[in-house]
Amino acid sequence: MEAVELESKGSHGGDADRRTSRNDRRSSWGCTLLLVNNSLQYMSYFGLSTNLVNYFKVELHADSKSAANSVTNWVGTSAITPLAAAFLADSFLGRYWTITIFLVISVAGYGVVTVSASAGLQSAVFYAGLYLVALGGALSPIMASFGADQFGDNESDRGRQSSFFNWFYFSINVGSLVGGTVLVWVQTAHGWLLGYGIPALLSVLALALFSAGTGAYRRHQPPAGSPLTRIAQVVVAAVRKCDVEAPDDAALLHECDGDDGMSAIKGSRRLAHTDQFRFLDKAAVETAGDKQGAQPPSPWRLCTVTQVEELKCVLRLLPVWACGIIFTAAYTQMSTTFILQGDTLDPRLGSFRIPAAVLSVFDTLSVMLWVLLYDRAIVPLARRLTGHHGGFTQLVRMGIGFIILTVAMLAAGALEVARRRVLSRHGMFVDADGAEYVPMSIFWQVPQYVVVGAAEVFTFIGQIEFFYDQAPDAMRSVCSGLAAASFALGNYASSLLVAIVVRATATGGQPGWIPDDINNGHLDYFFWLLAMLCVGNFGVYLLVARWYNYKKTMD
Template structure:
């Protein structure tokens, strides 16, 4: 941020403008600018997955109260993210346009400095998870399928308990969590078959927990792929909606014109209103009816968000049809001609997408964090942040393909520079069809999804609690029992 402030503030090394004619920026200024941009990008890529993971790790899953509070953490994390986005798009952008880019970036840099100092002040009181030995989880992603392929001709045992796994004492003594067997991706179970050696010893290379880690990541990957289409809407609302708004009537009184981009703030405002309502009212209401501490499970929450997006696509199509009818009635064709239709016709689709994000943002973040293997939580939150990038790249690809295809069959693009002489309604209709199909696939996959903490292996709770010799071990094993057999303990 400091480099960005310097590159946009020092006039001696930058471009100057006289009578509307600007001199090209110097090589030094361009170097500083691009260096700062790429440094911020790298820093964001490192910071975002780790910060949300670190925040969630401050809650102790062994304590029921903190376990419930963790659900609220993801909601309020998303709330603060939305609040920061709103402040940046309204306050900081206004400062930049009114007083210059340097001051705007300077305020952002000061804010980041204050937040960093505040964060480091809390270091002595944070909970820090210690690492037990060296981690080889990355190797497991390659090792498990290779071993399973090597054992492809071997017969799986009748029960999962016959597959190789560490003794219970290993998990108690190391403080790690056992992942119980699930009946999905059964071909990977062959990696945990106890191979008979010539000397009579059994030394399989993979444990059942290692196999289940691979299954968890594969399951998360399937959900991730189905979130790419919903992530397209995050790109549409800051690109197509703005372009669409510029063609409409934006005057508010005789002396003020609403910036087309400012309407996007209603998406964020809807999130800021709906998230507290969801956390304080919806979750407790549903908790009393379902018995789940989240109210509804994580994929149900995500599914509601995806369904609202499909509804938003219908509204987008209907509004665009009305805009095109007005264009025909008024015989409008020029790119600079204003359609006599208020920009507030776009408000419902912005509000609907804000409601969808209320379910999607926190729901996806919590899902990927919760379902990640215990030692790989950062990977889960990286799954979440990568969906944003994947959505924007896929949207760019979709728009490019639509542009080429429409020009080929009709001679003009559905999404051209002149939206008054295009078929944006076709684009919204296609987006609806793709979203509806994707929603159907999401329902099908999510109904068959098996959550990581579900177990088909029955444990003897008396033996487990007897094996725990210390209070932390007893707390840990009590948590395991409560997690997998809630009907016995709640």
């Protein structure tokens, strides 16, 4: 087909090829800058956040509980602000200008933090800088959406777009690896001024790189007004026409004129009608009252099919999004119960002692390795078997991650059973420094961290791609922000689950499953519970995936 088309174009075919090649190079260069930029942002963020609790305790003289609460409050704010930034990007500013403005805010935040740390200013100043960083660093969903915008809609570009999401998550982990190790070491060895000054410089470099790539960004999604307003208009119009019968023929529903495939929503393609949520179709039924008058009817009375389908897209996304909450609740065990388990194991590696929290580096390394394997080996093989441009559909990819995380919980439970057996046979070992631990190497935890990393590559990256691809054109940043909201709610769900388990099992004088000294508890039972929740969540997910209809555009 391509050969025939090129021959019919004659000498113009070569010019078209050259233009396409130049556009591809521009797109690749722009996306490379975005990936480097994203990595620098996360180096700065993790360089600040990883050791933040110690800054509160040492420099601001907070007690352990206050320091921990200050960090969790700040991290929670950092997880929620992306939704606000994404709303601004889709509604009013556009993705390019939102990224630019928030990068400037981020630079200001890191600058205030650095000045506060160097000058010994009051904690109020430090907090101001810290929360400026939380606001300015809320760019992950917008950066992912803006990078994906640089690709077209043909089969080749969609394959490259899918690969971009893999490398986007890879760049996050590169940033977290460097920020959480090298920059934390700088803070410990050379003080807070240099330790926070480097993240500040990296944030300046991130802004400079993004600005330098301005000419390479080939596609910009224009802001289309508030998506909340458009959603409210559909609901109000449908309720007003609750007594109206929606026609079986979708062609009779109201839609904007034109054959260019674009809708009345600025920068948004027309969406094909779907049969789900048929009640909402009433909002697009043109009644006799709508036809009266010289002016077109108010969108609070009559909506287009595309506007109705926008709301349907969001409603279809929500069950998939909800399944991600339980996934995240299990995933966050890496920073809680995995560490409790590791704290009791033999930390020695020659003359070094490995803190349990450091083992999370194996998760990061696993993610980086699995991204390479997935993008270079698994996808080409799966593409040949399935014919899908991404190897797997996004729903299948996320489902595979759900299964893998279940395996990780089973691995953690099996290790806990083995740990308890060693404890019952040999008791606690006391070394020359008086430290107590079970005579079992902490490196037995590595497999469960590696498996969690594999689950991330399938599910978290699949989520980023899925929410971008299945969102309406004018709501892609907001819908991409749902992944961050799911992560935040998953952390809350994990805390709630632990509280429920402790309350339910620590009765009648029993220590319960998760006591202060886990040697007296049954952490293995908790991991089995998590595995069961993962299995149940996967069962619900299968039903949701079977029910889900992929978005279709009219172009």
